[in-house]
Amino acid sequence: MKPAAFEYVCPDTLEEALSYLDLWGDSAKILAGGQSLVPLLNMRLAQPQYIIDINRLPGLSGITRHPDTRTVEIGALVRHHQLISNPILLAHASLLSEAARYIGHIAIRSRGTIGGSIAHADPSGELPLAVTALRGHLKVRSRHSQRTIPIEDFFGGYYMTALEPNELIYAVEVLESPIRTGCAVKEFQRRHGDFALASAAAAITVDESGAVLQARVAVGGVAPNAVTCSKVEEALCGQTNNNQFSLAAELVAQHIDPPEDIQASADYRRHLAIALAAEAIDSAYERALWAKEEA
Amino acid sequence: MEITCEVNGQPVTVEVEPHWLLADVLRNQLGLTGLHLGCEYGVCGACTVLMDGEPVRSCLSFASQVAGHQITTVEGLAVDGKLNRVQTAFINHHALQCGFCTPGFLVTGTYLLQQGKLLNREEIREALSGNLCRCTGYQQIVDAVEEAVNQQSANAVECE
Numbered sequence: 001m002k003p004a005a006f007e008y009v010c011p012d013t014l015e016e017a018l019s020y021l022d023l024w025g026d027s028a029k030i031l032a033g034g035q036s037l038v039p040l041l042n043m044r045l046a047q048p049q050y051i052i053d054i055n056r057l058p059g060l061s062g063i064t065r066h067p068d069t070r071t072v073e074i075g076a077l078v079r080h081h082q083l084i085s086n087p088i089l090l091a092h093a094s095l096l097s098e099a100a101r102y103i104g105h106i107a108i109r110s111r112g113t114i115g116g117s118i119a120h121a122d123p124s125g126e127l128p129l130a131v132t133a134l135r136g137h138l139k140v141r142s143r144h145s146q147r148t149i150p151i152e153d154f155f156g157g158y159y160m161t162a163l164e165p166n167e168l169i170y171a172v173e174v175l176e177s178p179i180r181t182g183c184a185v186k187e188f189q190r191r192h193g194d195f196a197l198a199s200a201a202a203a204i205t206v207d208e209s210g211a212v213l214q215a216r217v218a219v220g221g222v223a224p225n226a227v228t229c230s231k232v233e234e235a236l237c238g239q240t241n242n243n244q245f246s247l248a249a250e251l252v253a254q255h256i257d258p259p260e261d262i263q264a265s266a267d268y269r270r271h272l273a274i275a276l277a278a279e280a281i282d283s284a285y286e287r288a289l290w291a292k293e294e295a
Numbered sequence: 296m297e298i299t300c301e302v303n304g305q306p307v308t309v310e311v312e313p314h315w316l317l318a319d320v321l322r323n324q325l326g327l328t329g330l331h332l333g334c335e336y337g338v339c340g341a342c343t344v345l346m347d348g349e350p351v352r353s354c355l356s357f358a359s360q361v362a363g364h365q366i367t368t369v370e371g372l373a374v375d376g377k378l379n380r381v382q383t384a385f386i387n388h389h390a391l392q393c394g395f396c397t398p399g400f401l402v403t404g405t406y407l408l409q410q411g412k413l414l415n416r417e418e419i420r421e422a423l424s425g426n427l428c429r430c431t432g433y434q435q436i437v438d439a440v441e442e443a444v445n446q447q448s449a450n451a452v453e454c455e
């Protein structure tokens with residue numbers, strides 16, 4: 001199908017974009033990479049009156065490390081393929097690079113953006129999962145105000161977020177991964193590039209002896225939004241072997257109550273979430289040990 | 296609104312409605328019907344074009360967005376009437392049957408070729424996974440792209 005008619009603006013400055021958004025609110029949609037929004041427009045599931053194209057806004061496409069706050073800031077317009085190969089991310093927040101590899105296909109990754117993926121809030125989205133696991137923050141602006149929203153307060157159910165109608169995400173901020181950290185994402189989908197039935201992300205930091213010092217674990221596709229698994233993370237601390245990792249991964253079940261649908265039963269999704277979390281933890285731990293050898 | 300961009304190496308100015316998809320404008324206004332429009336929601340890959348050298352779905356972009364950008368469709372892959380390596384390999388390997396998906400595969404394959412990297416079969420399958428074919432079972436398509444990509448990379452290595 002074809003999209004319904006809309007009015008289109010393509011502002012040159014963030015201030016101008018925010019003025020339009022302030023004026024039009026709910027009757028406007030922000031167009032970034034368009035890889036989630038345009039299918040909705042084509043199928044007429046969304047028929048906004050106005051489209052605000054932010055692709056030409058300057059200053060939203062950078063990836064910057066801030067050593068003073070030990071954070072990495074990713075502009076909302078950074079494309080998925082940039083996440084995969086960016087040296088700052090590979091060195092300091094590689095979970096985002098790992099996650100981006102799983103998104104769709106190359107022609108999707110060349111356009112899709114991190115800000116768009118998070119604002120779209122798909123329950124099986126890879127970047128919402130990774131940023132959730134890392135306890136990232138979203139930097140948000142409206143015409144007259146600015147705020148930083150922790151990702152755990154951002155999602156409000158399927159495709160719902162805490163964004164006000166006049167607000168726009170302009171950057172995503174995550175803490176730098178400590179030294180001796182390994183990251184991994186695992187997901188299960190029926191066909192390559194499909195939405196995941198379930199997914200898991202892990203960032204594991206080890207101490208000098210190789211025991212787990214800090215763990216970050218989240219699962220996706222099994223709840224309205226990605227879920228952090230603090231019980232798993234606590235159980236992993238101090239551990240060194242795969243049997244204990246598997247036992248810790250079982251605790252994923254205490255964090256989720258998966259939905260049942262035509263694609264999978266609740267039990268099957270729960271089974272997948274646990275198995276994928278165990279795989280992600282194993283793989284992240286192995287990479288953390290490599291990082292320890294290199295450190 | 297009027298937009299000016301470059302299509303297959305030629306500057307083009309065209310009058311469009313903001314909600315017209317790039318794919319529709321390329322086909323209907325510019326007559327580039329080699330580009331095929333299948334699913335219209337970004338799944339099948341038949342409408343893939345290069346935008347500034349990167350593969351994109353032309354059904355998920357609006358024509359209004361490509362002002363100032365360079366677009367290459369399947370019509371722009373041959374140089375001076377000579378088919379490129381991927382196109383030639385598709386003929387040699389009989390990598391098409393009905394031909395509907397072919398323009399998308401050729402554009403994606405050409406993008407891989409232009410990366411100038413040696414790719415193993417698994418990497419090629421991953422790279423082509425965003426293009427659907429309902430006739431061939433993919434084997435000959437992967438064969439063709441593998442030959443084209445790795446022949447070029449092997450030549451490049453020899454030149455070094």
